[in-house]
Amino acid sequence: MIKIGFLGFGTVNSGVYEGVTETLDYLESVIGEELCITKILIRNKRRYVNEANFELMTDRPEDFFSNEFDIVFEAMGGEQPALDYITLLLMKKIPVITANKELVAKHGPLLENLASKYNSFIGYEATVAGGIPIVNTLNSQLQWSAVEKVSGILNGTTNYIITKLADGKRSFENVLKEAQQLGFAEADPTADIEGFDALYKLQILCKLCFGAWVSDEQFQRKGMSHLKSWHFKAGEALGLKLKYIAEAYYDGREVQGTISPCFIDKNHPLSAIENENNGVHIKTDWLGDFVTAGPGAGKRPTATSMIEDYLHQLLKKNNQTNRKKRVKAYLPDSQQFVLFYEKSKENEINQKIIDSTYDVEEVLQIDDTEKIAMIIKAREKCLPIFDEIEYVDIFPIQRGSNDNNDHGVELTKGGQNTIKVYN
Numbered sequence: 448m449i450k451i452g453f454l455g456f457g458t459v460n461s462g463v464y465e466g467v468t469e470t471l472d473y474l475e476s477v478i479g480e481e482l483c484i485t486k487i488l489i490r491n492k493r494r495y496v497n498e499a500n501f502e503l504m505t506d507r508p509e510d511f512f513s514n515e516f517d518i519v520f521e522a523m524g525g526e527q528p529a530l531d532y533i534t535l536l537l538m539k540k541i542p543v544i545t546a547n548k549e550l551v552a553k554h555g556p557l558l559e560n561l562a563s564k565y566n567s568f569i570g571y572e573a574t575v576a577g578g579i580p581i582v583n584t585l586n587s588q589l590q591w592s593a594v595e596k597v598s599g600i601l602n603g604t605t606n607y608i609i610t611k612l613a614d615g616k617r618s619f620e621n622v623l624k625e626a627q628q629l630g631f632a633e634a635d636p637t638a639d640i641e642g643f644d645a646l647y648k649l650q651i652l653c654k655l656c657f658g659a660w661v662s663d664e665q666f667q668r669k670g671m672s673h674l675k676s677w678h679f680k681a682g683e684a685l686g687l688k689l690k691y692i693a694e695a696y697y698d699g700r701e702v703q704g705t706i707s708p709c710f711i712d713k714n715h716p717l718s719a720i721e722n723e724n725n726g727v728h729i730k731t732d733w734l735g736d737f738v739t740a741g742p743g744a745g746k747r748p749t750a751t752s753m754i755e756d757y758l759h760q761l762l763k764k765n766n767q768t769n770r771k772k773r774v775k776a777y778l779p780d781s782q783q784f785v786l787f788y789e790k791s792k793e794n795e796i797n798q799k800i801i802d803s804t805y806d807v808e809e810v811l812q813i814d815d816t817e818k819i820a821m822i823i824k825a826r827e828k829c830l831p832i833f834d835e836i837e838y839v840d841i842f843p844i845q846r847g848s849n850d851n852n853d854h855g856v857e858l859t860k861g862g863q864n865t866i867k868v869y870n
C-alpha cells in the first residue's frame with residue numbers, strides 16, 4: 448500500500464487530494480498498489496472543521512511525522528518550515544512532489560542533492576507555469592538543443608490583472624481581490640505583483656534551460672503594481688500590448704534576466720495569452736522558436752501538474768515506460784460548418800437544411816462570384832448530410848473561444864425561404 452501525506456491543504460493540495468480520490472482506480476491500476484491518504488498537516492486545524500477528511504488533519508508537525516509515508520505532496524509555500532520538512536523526508540528516502548517555487552529557486556541544489564544521495568526524488572513540475580508541462584519536458588527533452596533565450600508570462604495573477612485592467616473599467620485592487628478569491632494569488636500577493644514569484648520561476652527555468660542554478664543577483668526585477676489605465680491606452684495607440692514578462696539569456700559569460708512590465712507587438716508569441724494563462728517562449732539554435740501556453744495558476748491545473756509529476760517520477764524510477772492512458776470521451780456542444788456552393792443550387796440547399804436538424808447562422812455571397820458561403824450549426828449530433836453532395840464543399844469550423852458569432856439569420860422550417868444573401 449502506498450501511503451500519501453499532504454503538507455498543506457489550501458488551493459493546490461485540496462486539488463491534489465480531489466484528483467487522487469476521483470481517479471483512485473486508475474492510479475492504483477497504473478501504480479499496481481492500493482493508495483491510502485494517511486495524514487494532512489495544516490497550520491490551524493479550526494479552519495478545517497467542515498472538511499469531510501477532518502479526521503486526517505493535524506496541526507502538530509510531530510503528529511504528522513510520526514506516520515510512515517511513501518510519497519508526500521508539499522504545497523504549504525514559503526522557505527521555512529517547508530525546507531526542514533522536505534529535508535527530513537528526503538533523508539528518510541521519502542519522495543516529495545512540491546509546488547513551492549520559492550523553496551526550489553532558493554534551495555534547488557540542496558534538495559536535488561539530497562534526493563540523489565538518499566535514492567529518492569523531488570518533483571517540481573508545478574513550480575513553473577501552473578498546469579503547463581514545462582519542467583519535465585525541459586528535463587527530459589531539449590537536452591541537446593542549445594537554448595539562446597527563454598521568456599514568458601510566468602505569473603497568472605498579474606496576467607489576470609493586466610487582462611482585466613486593459614479595458615480601463617476596473618481598479619487594480621478590485622481585480623487583485625478577484626484573483627485572490629479565484630485561488631491564483633500567493634498567500635501574500637506582494638510576491639505576485641512585485642515579481643518575486645516570476646523571479647523564482649525564471650530561476651528554475653534558467654536551471655533547466657542553461658544547466659545551472661542561477662543566483663537572484665543575476666536578475667533585475669520591476670513590479671507591476673504601479674500600472675495605470677493610461678499605460679494600456681498608450682500601448683494601444685502605439686499598436687503594442689502591455690504584458691508582464693520574465694526573460695533570461697546566456698551572454699557567453701553568465702545568465703542574465705529581467706522581470707518587468709513590457710510592451711510587445713501583436714505578432715509576438717505571448718501576445719494572445721490572457722487571464723491566468725501563462726506562456727513560455729524558448730529560442731534554441733536548431734529547433735528555432737518553441738512556445739507553450741496554458742493555465743498558469745489555480746486549483747485544478749496545478750493539481751494536474753502535481754499528480755502528473757508524481758506518476759512521471761515514480762514510473763521513471765521504476766523503469767516503467769509503457770503505462771495505461773486515462774481517457775475521457777469528448778462531446779462537442781455544437782458543431783458548425785461552412786458550406787460553399789453555386790448560387791444556382793440555393794433552392795436545393797435550402798430544402799436540405801429545412802429537412803435537417805441544422806440551423807443557418809450566416810449566409811454570404813462572395814464578391815464578384817456566383818459562390819455562396821453559408822455557416823450552419825448542428826442542433827444535436829447530426830448525420831453529415833452534405834458530405835456526399837458533389838456540388839457542396841464543406842469545412843468544419845473551429846473557434847478559439849465560446850463566441851458563437853450569434854448574428855446569423857433564420858430559416859423557418861417548411862415556410863418561406865428567409866435566407867438573406869449579403870454582398
Ligand SMILES: NC(=O)C1=CN([C@@H]2O[C@H](COP(=O)(O)OP(=O)(O)OC[C@H]3O[C@@H](n4cnc5c(N)ncnc54)[C@H](OP(=O)(O)O)[C@@H]3O)[C@@H](O)[C@H]2O)C=CC1
Pocket residue numbers: 454455456457458459460488489490491492494521522523524525527528546547548549573574577630631632633634743744745746749
Ligand atoms: N495557487 C496556485 O495557483 C499555485 C500555487 N503554487 C504554490 O503552491 C504552494 C501553496 O499554494 P496554495 O495552495 O495556493 O496556498 P494556500 O494558502 O491556499 O494553502 C497553503 C496551505 O498550507 C498550510 N500551511 C501554510 N504554512 C504552514 C505551516 N507552517 N505548517 C503547516 N501548514 C501550513 C495552510 O494551512 P492553514 O490554512 O492552516 O494556514 C494551507 O492549508 C505555494 O508555494 C504556491 O506558490 C504553485 C502553483 C500554482
Ligand SMILES: N[C@@H](CC=O)C(=O)O
Pocket residue numbers: 574576577601602603604605631632633639644743744745
Ligand atoms: N501566484 C501564482 C500561482 C502559480 O504559480 C500565480 O499567480 O502565477
